[in-house]
Amino acid sequence: MKTSAAKLAASRAARPPADPGRSSDLPGPKLLEIYRTMVRLRKFEERCYQVYLQRKIGGFCHIYSGQEAVAVGMISLLGPQDYVITAYRDHGQALARGLSVKACMAELYGKATGCSRGKGGSMHFFDTSVRFMGGHGIVGAHVPLACGIGWAIKHQDQKGVCLCFFGDGAMNQGAVHEALNLASLYKLPVVFVCENNGYAMGTAVARGAAEENIYLRANSYKMPTCRVDGNNLFEVMDVTGGLIRRAREEFQPSFVEAVTYRFRGHSMSDPGSYRTREEVDAHKARDPIAQVAQHILKQKHAASGDLDEIDAEESASVEESVKFAEESPPPSPDALYEDIYA
Amino acid sequence: MSVPVSRRAGVPARHAEPAAPGDISDAVRMRAFRQAINEALHEAMARDDRTFIMGEGVDDPKLIFGSTAGLKERFGPERVFDIPLSENGMTGVIIGAALAGMRPIMTHQRIDFTLYAMDQIANHAAKRCYASGGRQSVPITIRALVGCGWGQGPQHSQSLQSVFAHIPGLKVVMPSSAYDAKGLLISSIEDNNPVIFIEHRRLYEIEDDVPDGHYKVPLGRGVVKCEGKDVTVVAVSLMVFESIRARQALAEAGIDAEIVDPRTIKPLDVNLILESVRKTGRLVIVDTAWKTCGFSAEIAALAAEECFGALKAPIRRVTLPDVPTPTTSALEKIYYPGALDIARAACDVMGLGGKVPPAVEASIAGMTTPTAPQFFGPF
Numbered sequence: 234m235k236t237s238a239a240k241l242a243a244s245r246a247a248r249p250p251a252d253p254g255r256s257s258d259l260p261g262p263k264l265l266e267i268y269r270t271m272v273r274l275r276k277f278e279e280r281c282y283q284v285y286l287q288r289k290i291g292g293f294c295h296i297y298s299g300q301e302a303v304a305v306g307m308i309s310l311l312g313p314q315d316y317v318i319t320a321y322r323d324h325g326q327a328l329a330r331g332l333s334v335k336a337c338m339a340e341l342y343g344k345a346t347g348c349s350r351g352k353g354g355s356m357h358f359f360d361t362s363v364r365f366m367g368g369h370g371i372v373g374a375h376v377p378l379a380c381g382i383g384w385a386i387k388h389q390d391q392k393g394v395c396l397c398f399f400g401d402g403a404m405n406q407g408a409v410h411e412a413l414n415l416a417s418l419y420k421l422p423v424v425f426v427c428e429n430n431g432y433a434m435g436t437a438v439a440r441g442a443a444e445e446n447i448y449l450r451a452n453s454y455k456m457p458t459c460r461v462d463g464n465n466l467f468e469v470m471d472v473t474g475g476l477i478r479r480a481r482e483e484f485q486p487s488f489v490e491a492v493t494y495r496f497r498g499h500s501m502s503d504p505g506s507y508r509t510r511e512e513v514d515a516h517k518a519r520d521p522i523a524q525v526a527q528h529i530l531k532q533k534h535a536a537s538g539d540l541d542e543i544d545a546e547e548s549a550s551v552e553e554s555v556k557f558a559e560e561s562p563p564p565s566p567d568a569l570y571e572d573i574y575a
Numbered sequence: 576m577s578v579p580v581s582r583r584a585g586v587p588a589r590h591a592e593p594a595a596p597g598d599i600s601d602a603v604r605m606r607a608f609r610q611a612i613n614e615a616l617h618e619a620m621a622r623d624d625r626t627f628i629m630g631e632g633v634d635d636p637k638l639i640f641g642s643t644a645g646l647k648e649r650f651g652p653e654r655v656f657d658i659p660l661s662e663n664g665m666t667g668v669i670i671g672a673a674l675a676g677m678r679p680i681m682t683h684q685r686i687d688f689t690l691y692a693m694d695q696i697a698n699h700a701a702k703r704c705y706a707s708g709g710r711q712s713v714p715i716t717i718r719a720l721v722g723c724g725w726g727q728g729p730q731h732s733q734s735l736q737s738v739f740a741h742i743p744g745l746k747v748v749m750p751s752s753a754y755d756a757k758g759l760l761i762s763s764i765e766d767n768n769p770v771i772f773i774e775h776r777r778l779y780e781i782e783d784d785v786p787d788g789h790y791k792v793p794l795g796r797g798v799v800k801c802e803g804k805d806v807t808v809v810a811v812s813l814m815v816f817e818s819i820r821a822r823q824a825l826a827e828a829g830i831d832a833e834i835v836d837p838r839t840i841k842p843l844d845v846n847l848i849l850e851s852v853r854k855t856g857r858l859v860i861v862d863t864a865w866k867t868c869g870f871s872a873e874i875a876a877l878a879a880e881e882c883f884g885a886l887k888a889p890i891r892r893v894t895l896p897d898v899p900t901p902t903t904s905a906l907e908k909i910y911y912p913g914a915l916d917i918a919r920a921a922c923d924v925m926g927l928g929g930k931v932p933p934a935v936e937a938s939i940a941g942m943t944t945p946t947a948p949q950f951f952g953p954f
Contacts, residue, residue, distance in 0.1 A: 253764070316675065350708025359707040366674055367707065371698050378699065381671020388653065389676060411664025418659065554794040572705045573743055575712030575767035
């Protein structure tokens with residue numbers, strides 16, 4: 234059965250030509266590294282889900298499971314000079330950018346050892362040492378910040394790119410459209426990535442947007458726009474690689490709609506009653522991690538035992554992070570009054 | 576124009592940061608507020624090539640009422656430029672640029688337009704340092720003008736300092752003189768935090784003794800503009816000017832008012848204000864904005880909480896009435912308070928029952944010191 238989201242993913246009419254060289258031909262070790270990162274995201278998120286239900290953590294928690302090919306595929310194309318900025322579903326991007334599993338888990342536990350010293354929480358992971366400019370809690374509002382980062386890259390001759398992730402719901406925010414115009418007007422090295430997982434909380438795309446083909450809405454800003462299958466790692470990487478190159482070399486911004494699906498609800502409080510079991514199952518059958526695993530096995534880059542080993546190692550690392558977070562100290566009471574000003 | 580405040584007469588040494596030897600000459604150098612702002616921008620931008628200034632109209636022929644004159648010629652169009660009508664988006668741009676190492680300055684011809692960018696200012700610029708556990712900061716300066724004068728109307732005349740000051744993480748600066756404007760703007764641009772720098776349009780042509788070169792007036796430090804023993808008048812921005820006029824007139828009735836200018840709304844120089852109230856035992860607060868939940872309420876609460884025992888009379892506030900700004904000049908005249916209203920409040924706390932002695936009233940009516948220049952347009 235093909236769901237409407239899968240149909241959207243299959244429509245690639247707007248795709249720009251990819252640069253020569255296909256990511257599916259990447260050498261085995263590189264592919265295995267990417268696979269490992271995708272597994273890390275999944276293990277981390279599923280463990281978050283459990284500790285949340287055990288009430289060891291609370292507050293907001295938006296699980297990224299199912300969308301791994303987007304964050305990992307795109308961020309694996311970046312170098313240390315590049316920037317990543319994202320919305321509130323930020324655990325995946327943070328881990329893909331290399332934040333430590335421990336610092337992320339401790340942040341969810343609200344501990345002083347967290348990546349934002351416990352003062353940011355799930356929606357506000359930050360690590361400037363890897364130019365991870367954070368998760369943001371106001372839908373679409375961080376998209377103009379990406380333009381500012383692009384501005385700084387361009388005017389400080391940093392030769393980088395800013396990868397800016399946001400969801401389908403953000404496309405209905407004025408700030409996003411202002412940002413798209415400004416990026417194109419000022420020729421800023423930003424690649425805008427709309428992760429279309431079909432729903433803004435419980436609102437299906439077509440219920441919030443007169444034009445449900447999201448990439449078409451970006452067409453009026455005079456930049457390359459396209460749609461990719463966000464569950465297909467290689468398609469994500471092939472298309473984004475060319476866009477990142479053009480941003481770095483030509484200050485050409487661009488827009489990618491990555492059609493994907495979240496396996497869990499919008500947040501922990503979401504029973505997901507707006508989606509049918511059949512729809513969710515159909516998407517789980519297109520699991521991005523399983524697709525990569527199949528490719529690796531088919532190309533004989535590794536045996537299934539090797540992949541199992543990677544899974545086990547990542548599970549163990551997440552387990553260690555839970556222990557680390559639970560044993561870490563909370564921020565001292567003084568921290569309440571610290572960091573109001575720099 | 577003669578205004579009885581200069582860095583020598585009005586600013587005790589302890590409130591100014593020492594200048595490097597040779598930086599500031601002793602010669603009196605009168606400059607308008609508008610020119611002082613312009614000089615601050617020149618100084619700050621020459622010192623640090625990470626700064627850039629943008630906003631609607633920064634390089635158009637009017638140059639934000641003259642305050643951005645000569646900048647584009649000196650620093651080039653990449654550092655001084657006009658922007659599209661996207662206040663919200665462009666505020667996000669300066670925040671992002673600041674996070675990535677730059678020190679942007681944004682200019683709004685009216686503070687009313689910053690409301691478009693309130694999400695960026697309140698949710699992003701203000702909160703970044705805290706939410707990142709101190710690992711990031713947002714060194715931006717947002718200049719915003721308060722309109723006042725014929726026909727500005729309800730959407731071009733608001734004085735929104737209290738709105739910004741309510742939000743943790745922002746600094747809010749409101750200079751009342753050209754000297755302070757230059758030193759405070761340089762401090763704001765060199766500060767590592769988001770600063771809302773509020774300039775009252777009717778101060779723009781008022782001159783003061785403004786040193787040449789680079790100097791800073793520290794943020795968070797107020798100043799006693801004029802010493803007095805009978806009543807403390809805490810006033811901000813244009814209202815400092817009106818309060819000084821009122822003080823001159825009150826002297827006719829033997830009332831000696833002390834004028835305290837906080838200069839920075841947030842962080843607030845609490846001790847300076849309390850020290851003065853403890854000395855005089857009487858407090859009048861004069862604001863350019865509305866009364867309800869405003870800056871004047873904050874100062875009144877502060878005095879009530881911290882030095883209630885020192886107060887000899889109830890606190891009085893002189894503010895705008897809680898109504899939108901009328902566009903017609905017929906109503907504007909009674910909307911804006913002035914020296915006479917301040918004198919009336921001072922007489923009230925002095926126990927004169929709200930009656931202004933005829934000598935005081937006559938003094939204000941016949942004042943040779945002109946009121947701040949009116950603003951007739953064209954706009």
